Amino acid sequence: MNPAEQAPSYRGASEHYLSPSRRDPVKVLSEEPVTRRVLTEALAALALPDDRPVDVLDIGSGTADGFSLLTRAADGDPAVVEEARLHYVGLDVDPEMVETAGEQVRSPSASFVHGDVRSGIPGGAFDLYLSCGVPYSHLTRDELVGALRSVLTAVAGRGRRAAVVVDVLGRYSVEWQPNWHLDRWDYAMSFFAGGGSGISEPMTFYDAPALTSVLDEAMAGTGATVVSRTAVDRSVLVGRHTATGTFNPGVPRFRTLVNDLLRDPASVDPADLRFTPATGGAPRDVLDWLAGFAARWNAALQPYTGAGPLDRDAAARLAHALLGLERAGGPGLGVGHSFTTTLVVDPA
Known part of the structure; x- marks a missing residue:
């Protein structure tokens, strides 16, 4: 056929x-x-x-x-x-x-x-x-x-x-x-x-x-x-299946949360965006790179975490910082x- x-x-x-x-x-x-x-x-x-x-x-x-x-x-x-x-x-x-x-x-x-x-x-x-x-x-x-x-x-x-x-x-x-x-x-x-x-x-x-x-x-x-x-x-971290959780129900809804920083900032707690990388299940170079990305991602979150609801300007700054990390790519x-x-x- x-x-x-x-x-x-x-x-x-x-x-x-x-x-x-x-x-x-x-x-x-x-x-x-x-x-x-x-x-x-x-x-x-x-x-x-x-x-x-x-x-x-x-x-x-x-x-x-x-x-x-x-x-x-x-x-x-x-x-x-x-x-x-x-x-x-x-x-x-x-x-x-x-x-x-x-x-x-x-x-x-x-x-x-x-x-x-x-x-x-x-x-x-x-x-x-x-x-x-x-x-x-x-x-x-x-x-x-x-x-x-x-x-x-x-x-x-x-x-x-x-x-x-x-x-x-x-x-x-x-x-x-x-x-x-x-x-x-x-x-x-x-x-x-x-x-x-x-x-x-x-x-x-x-x-x-x-x-x-x-x-x-x-x-x-x-x-x-x-x-x-x-x-x-x-x-x-922002692939479409972080929005669905279809294959990894425990993954934070990163894509939805980053989108909402720009569309509905009051709904987002920056702490929910924290990324804890895997420590096993993949080759060492993969795990090491993900650990480094987690450090950069979480550092971008840190100034906005624990300060209460974000106003629109602060939420936009955070969204663009995170999207900048994503644009750099792996x-x-x-x-x-x-x-x-x-x-x-x-x-x-």
């Missing part, structure tokens, strides 16, 4: 991705800036002439978040790519997502294709092979090796440098600490907003050694050469909700 025929149904999921409530303060002020930074740095590494089009293939494009992240100016910063300069192709296995994306993005710069990366990728010489929203975690490890091999083979054979962004779920997120001993398990998207039905399916989770192994295996025999490899963890260990690695690759 064709892999596309085996894909889970995402019927109704577009309601979540288009819901205004999805773009909460955490997403707008922390998650999107991190992804925009990843994309900006990836394209900068290519040193493309200013007058040349930028060709992008967005793998697992969904409702075209990638297009928006590339073309939408934010916080006074220009767009990552001017829309007029962009040639964007979105690839997604779900026909509803493809249809919805086409309805939402009516731009001559964009087109959307129904297809499965496991069966191959659209032809063309792309500068950026984008993924965001952890599409690659839907694949098994071996499927990811095959998918990335097809991408890297395309780069090797088409004669120009490209950047490949690989976005997956981090294995050691506090959102699912009880599952740290597993690298693939049934992941329920119970955070869906806007009336969409929740989806549950097996997903694959990665730490740095596991993803490095996948990338090295995918690269072997393609003829492509990695010029640079960088990684970042996004949403260390070092690419698999300690956040998402774990993103960027390869800059030269052809054969």
